[in-house]
Amino acid sequence: MASSTVESFVAQQLQLLELERDAEVEERRSWQEHSSLKELQSRGVCLLKLQVSSQCTGLYGQRLVTFEPRKFGPVVVLPSNSFTSGDIVGLYDANESSQLATGVLTRITQKSVTVAFDESHDFQLNLDRENTYRLLKLANDVTYKRLKKALMTLKKYHCGPASSLIDVLLGGSTPSPTTEIPSLTFYNTALDPSQKEAVSFALAQKEVAIIHGPPGTGKTTTVVEIILQAVKQGLKVLCCAPSNIAVDNLVERLAMCKKRILRLGHPARLLESVQQHSLDAVLARSDNAQIVADIRKDIDQVFGKNKKTQDKREKSNFRNEIKLLRKELKEREEAATVQSLTAADVVLATNTGASSDGPLKLLPENHFDVVVVDECAQALEASCWIPLLKAPKCILAGDHKQLPPTTISHKAALAGLSRSLMERLAEKHGAGVVRMLTVQYRMHQAITRWASEAMYHGQLTAHPSVAGHLLKDLPGVADTEETSVPLLLIDTAGCGLLELDEEDSQSKGNPGEVRLVTLHIQALVDAGVHAGDIAVIAPYNLQVDLLRQSLSSKHPELEIKSVDGFQGREKEAVILTFVRSNRKGEVGFLAEDRRINVAVTRARRHVAVICDSRTVNNHTFLKTLVDYFTEHGEVRTAFEYLDDIVPENYTHEGSQGHSRAPKLRGPVTSIKKPANEQENGQEARAAAGQGRRKPPVSQVHSQPSSSASGSDRTGATDHTEHFRAMIEEFVASKASQLEFPTSLSSHDRLRVHQIAEECGLRHDSTGEGKARRITVRRKSPAGSGGVAPQPPSPPSPAQPEPEPLSEQPLGQPHGPTQLDLKALHLERLQRQQGGQAQPAKAQPGVGLRPQKAQQKKKKKETKGPAPALPCEEDFDALVSAVIKADNTCSFAKCSASTTTLGQFCMHCSRRYCLSHHLPEIHGCGEKARAHARQRISREGVLYAGSGTRDRALDPAKRAQLQRKLDKKLGELSSQRTSKRKEKERGT
Numbered sequence: 010m011a012s013s014t015v016e017s018f019v020a021q022q023l024q025l026l027e028l029e030r031d032a033e034v035e036e037r038r039s040w041q042e043h044s045s046l047k048e049l050q051s052r053g054v055c056l057l058k059l060q061v062s063s064q065c066t067g068l069y070g071q072r073l074v075t076f077e078p079r080k081f082g083p084v085v086v087l088p089s090n091s092f093t094s095g096d097i098v099g100l101y102d103a104n105e106s107s108q109l110a111t112g113v114l115t116r117i118t119q120k121s122v123t124v125a126f127d128e129s130h131d132f133q134l135n136l137d138r139e140n141t142y143r144l145l146k147l148a149n150d151v152t153y154k155r156l157k158k159a160l161m162t163l164k165k166y167h168c169g170p171a172s173s174l175i176d177v178l179l180g181g182s183t184p185s186p187t188t189e190i191p192s193l194t195f196y197n198t199a200l201d202p203s204q205k206e207a208v209s210f211a212l213a214q215k216e217v218a219i220i221h222g223p224p225g226t227g228k229t230t231t232v233v234e235i236i237l238q239a240v241k242q243g244l245k246v247l248c249c250a251p252s253n254i255a256v257d258n259l260v261e262r263l264a265m266c267k268k269r270i271l272r273l274g275h276p277a278r279l280l281e282s283v284q285q286h287s288l289d290a291v292l293a294r295s296d297n298a299q300i301v302a303d304i305r306k307d308i309d310q311v312f313g314k315n316k317k318t319q320d321k322r323e324k325s326n327f328r329n330e331i332k333l334l335r336k337e338l339k340e341r342e343e344a345a346t347v348q349s350l351t352a353a354d355v356v357l358a359t360n361t362g363a364s365s366d367g368p369l370k371l372l373p374e375n376h377f378d379v380v381v382v383d384e385c386a387q388a389l390e391a392s393c394w395i396p397l398l399k400a401p402k403c404i405l406a407g408d409h410k411q412l413p414p415t416t417i418s419h420k421a422a423l424a425g426l427s428r429s430l431m432e433r434l435a436e437k438h439g440a441g442v443v444r445m446l447t448v449q450y451r452m453h454q455a456i457t458r459w460a461s462e463a464m465y466h467g468q469l470t471a472h473p474s475v476a477g478h479l480l481k482d483l484p485g486v487a488d489t490e491e492t493s494v495p496l497l498l499i500d501t502a503g504c505g506l507l508e509l510d511e512e513d514s515q516s517k518g519n520p521g522e523v524r525l526v527t528l529h530i531q532a533l534v535d536a537g538v539h540a541g542d543i544a545v546i547a548p549y550n551l552q553v554d555l556l557r558q559s560l561s562s563k564h565p566e567l568e569i570k571s572v573d574g575f576q577g578r579e580k581e582a583v584i585l586t587f588v589r590s591n592r593k594g595e596v597g598f599l600a601e602d603r604r605i606n607v608a609v610t611r612a613r614r615h616v617a618v619i620c621d622s623r624t625v626n627n628h629t630f631l632k633t634l635v636d637y638f639t640e641h642g643e644v645r646t647a648f649e650y651l652d653d654i655v656p657e658n659y660t661h662e663g664s665q666g667h668s669r670a671p672k673l674r675g676p677v678t679s680i681k682k683p684a685n686e687q688e689n690g691q692e693a694r695a696a697a698g699q700g701r702r703k704p705p706v707s708q709v710h711s712q713p714s715s716s717a718s719g720s721d722r723t724g725a726t727d728h729t730e731h732f733r734a735m736i737e738e739f740v741a742s743k744a745s746q747l748e749f750p751t752s753l754s755s756h757d758r759l760r761v762h763q764i765a766e767e768c769g770l771r772h773d774s775t776g777e778g779k780a781r782r783i784t785v786r787r788k789s790p791a792g793s794g795g796v797a798p799q800p801p802s803p804p805s806p807a808q809p810e811p812e813p814l815s816e817q818p819l820g821q822p823h824g825p826t827q828l829d830l831k832a833l834h835l836e837r838l839q840r841q842q843g844g845q846a847q848p849a850k851a852q853p854g855v856g857l858r859p860q861k862a863q864q865k866k867k868k869k870e871t872k873g874p875a876p877a878l879p880c881e882e883d884f885d886a887l888v889s890a891v892i893k894a895d896n897t898c899s900f901a902k903c904s905a906s907t908t909t910l911g912q913f914c915m916h917c918s919r920r921y922c923l924s925h926h927l928p929e930i931h932g933c934g935e936k937a938r939a940h941a942r943q944r945i946s947r948e949g950v951l952y953a954g955s956g957t958r959d960r961a962l963d964p965a966k967r968a969q970l971q972r973k974l975d976k977k978l979g980e981l982s983s984q985r986t987s988k989r990k991e992k993e994r995g996t
């Protein structure tokens with residue numbers, strides 16, 4: 010064995026784990042130092058005001074204590090929390106800060122929480138029924154210790170069953186040639202060829218086989234078949250996965266096949282089909298069960314007696330009695346456990362649950378023939394080594410093109426901690442050990458094709474049963490423009506819908522994109538799509554919070570989550586908001602290709618991407634996505650959705666569209682316009698359009714990425730120059746309006762909107778579906794568009810009034826810092842507030858709004874009222890609109906204000922006063938329970954709870970957000986004049 014390789018591997022892994030652990034401990038510490046107990050409770054990591062309701066003896070003589078909320082009134086339910094079974098918790102006296110004991114949470118319901126304390130605590134731990142306690146979730150050292158122990162065992166490994174496996178996985182040996190196996194009779198006759206090949210390959214391999222299962226390709230189906238075949242051959246299988254949820258998933262599927270299975274550890278699912286296979290349940294059905302139960306009862310009785318007496322000698326006798334009873338209990342339980350383990354064909358546990366300090370230590374070293382690790386690409390490699398050391402062969406399943414294991418330490422991740430065993434081996438041995446599943450049963454072929462080309466070497470195909478499915482094929486869904494396309498791109502390029510920039514926050518938000526998401530969801534819901542079939546995925550928590558604020562009360566069933574929270578899930582329709590829109594072209598977090606892959610591949614029938622193509626095109630991978638959507642999907646500009654956009658100027662980028670030539674343009678601020686343009690109003694604008702016709706930067710339109718498919722490319726021809734010429738001709742003419750034919754593709758329409766905007770013209774898109782057309786008009790003379798809405802039809806006089814020289818029209822490119830939009834916008838607001846004395850003609854941006862708004866209404870009327878949302882820069886308006894919308898308790902008969910004291914329910918996404926915020930009180934009890942059940946306690950990650958950083962908006966967080974926005978507004982108005990300089994320095 011190449012022991013030096015093993016040694017250096019172990020040394021490196023230990024070092025990375027140490028880093029990770031330090032990062033986690035540090036995170037916990039800073040949380041706990043900076044938060045009050047109440048805040049910790051609202052974060053779900055602390056339970057206050059508990060009392061002891063019962064105590065008894067559990068498996069292996071552990072002391073089980075059940076706590077309930079102190080009964081002050083009718084409220085006897087626990088607040089919503091993130092505790093799950095297996096968590097390490099600290100017990101505290103309500104009035105003291107010192108810890109009484111630590112234990113393991115074994116069970117949590119809506120009304121009670123049960124904790125197992127080690128026997129070492131028995132006698133110090135004198136719990137009083139009258140007393141009040143609290144529980145705090147602690148960093149889970151157990152997992153860390155188990156990982157470390159597995160690595161140490163690996164280092165010292167001599168001649169166990171896994172010797173040659175270790176050589177292949179870590180040393181220099183190449184995998185042995187496959188063994189011949191007779192042709193198989195498949196249990197599941199519906200398997201596709203790639204699945205069948207994977208099953209045969211996995212069985213034939215000697216040491217290692219990797220099943221690479223891209224999204225929706227039936228990976229679990231295949232793994233189940235492999236396990237069944239192995240069992241049929243008489244092999245003993247140990248089956249693991251990094252999370253309890255993933256293990257339970259396999260338990261459920263295998264349970265249907267009537268094999269003898271045994272689930273170790275605490276199932277996260279309370280489903281009967283899972284629970285009945287847990288070790289506890291199996292033991293309870295064993296021959297020993299009655300005797301064991303009697304011994305436990307005896308122990309409890311002796312405890313009771315021990316408590317009543319004060320006599321020292323008597324106490325000592327009771328203790329001895331308990332000791333003896335425990336010994337007997339342990340022996341009987343171990344015997345029963347061995348029996349159950351031996352009888353099982355398949356033993357299932359989380360990776361860390363397969364540790365040798367658990368029940369598996371009772372089995373002989375060479376008991377298992379094969380280890381299966383599912384979701385291997387999401388597990389820390391060290392955690393895989395816990396089960397791997399127990400058998401001569403392993404089968405790893407997963408998809409290393411999706412997100413890697415979650416880590417907290419950035420440094421450790423970069424140094425290799427987030428690189429999974431599966432990824433490492435797939436790269437090292439390639440086709441020699443890997444079989445990929447290539448038929449997927451989830452996504453429309455247009456979605457499949459993108460994923461296939463971007464991530465899976467073009468090998469994925471959509472099964473005919475899903476290849477053409479669209480939203481409109483769902484029962485009750487109407488055939489509309491939105492429900493009949495699998496791919497939709499809503500581009501905000503040039504619309505000035507910038508991300509919020511907050512220096513002190515890593516997280517990003519984009520209120521403009523929130524509005525677009527809202528409108529698109531409304532369109533889908535109006536067409537009959539069930540909100541529960543739609544997911545909104547955002548890469549940033551701040552954006553998730555903003556989205557929940559504006560959407561959740563209207564669509565309680567809509568799921569809004571971060572990408573990471575959605576891995577392994579699917580929805581009929583997925584809306585992605587990429588958030589990033591800035592002049593520096595920074596994409597940050599989005600830059601992880603696998604994150605984008607996961608986000609897009611959650612969708613079955615429809616993906617809508619909302620993004621600023623100009624910003625995200627700076628990233629090669631995102632650009633392939635935008636290009637693909639542009640070529641194969643429906644493209645719209647945000648102008649088609651929003652009426653109050655303060656347009657960003659286009660200068661040359663507009664003509665470049667989705668900047669096919671990357672990195673072509675220089676810094677935006679360097680593009681200056683001739684000074685005279687500012688002084689000539691409409692005509693100058695037209696001239697400006699002309700002048701930009703041949704900008705200094707390249708006009709070359711390389712063809713859209715044709716590598717994509719070659720086939721069915723529609724509307725890909727770029728007619729930009731043709732449209733530009735038409736529009737310029739119109740500007741030069743006396744005509745009042747220019748109509749474009751309905752034959753334009755969505756891509757063409759995008760161009761027309763952009764060019765018209767560039768030339769300072771009105772551009773409205775009317776009609777639905779195939780009848781959609783764009784009409785370009787001159788902007789009505791400033792002033793006439795004032796406050797009273799004006800019918801859109803009568804053409805405006807062909808004589809535009811010159812703009813006042815002192816005002817800088819917003820719809821027009823300007824000056825050195827062409828885009829100091831926030832400052833300009835605030836000035837405009839001030840003018841508006843500054844009295845009616847200054848008529849609307851001073852507000853070109855506003856002047857055009859009512860008309861567009863009215864047109865828009867016509868289109869939207871069937872779709873219900875569009876929410877009156879403030880425009881992007883109005884932070885305060887945004888905040889107050891949000892708050893106004895829900896500042897009273899959502900409980901039926903309650904009118905208490907929730908402005909300052911309220912809590913958001915993550916299940917129904919409404920705000921409640923403090924008396925009604927508990928899910929169980931206002932009717933979300935069932936959902937809260939279901940949620941708690943499904944919570945993934947991801948054991949491959951070092952500490953329980955670190956996999957669930959889903960921050961529902963708690964009052965503290967909300968207040969903080971509001972403060973930030975307020976601060977921003979204050980800054981903006983006080984620094985209006987200096988803002989320009991700041992902007993030059995960068996956003």
Ligand SMILES: Nc1ncnc2c1ncn2[C@@H]1O[C@H](COP(=O)(O)OP(=O)(O)OP(=O)(O)O)[C@@H](O)[C@H]1O
Pocket residue numbers: 199200201204222223224225226227228229230231450451577578
């Ligand atoms: N050979 C097949 N024929 C028809 N349907 C299949 C086949 N294989 C899998 N499916 C279907 O595809 C869906 C996904 O299957 P499965 O749960 O095994 O996928 P998975 O790859 O584990 O999922 P995920 O991508 O979430 O990991 C299921 O609805 C399953 O019934």
Ligand SMILES: [Zn+2]
Pocket residue numbers: 914915916917918919928931932933
């Ligand atoms: Zn609720």
Ligand SMILES: [Zn+2]
Pocket residue numbers: 898899900903904905921922923924925
């Ligand atoms: Zn209330």
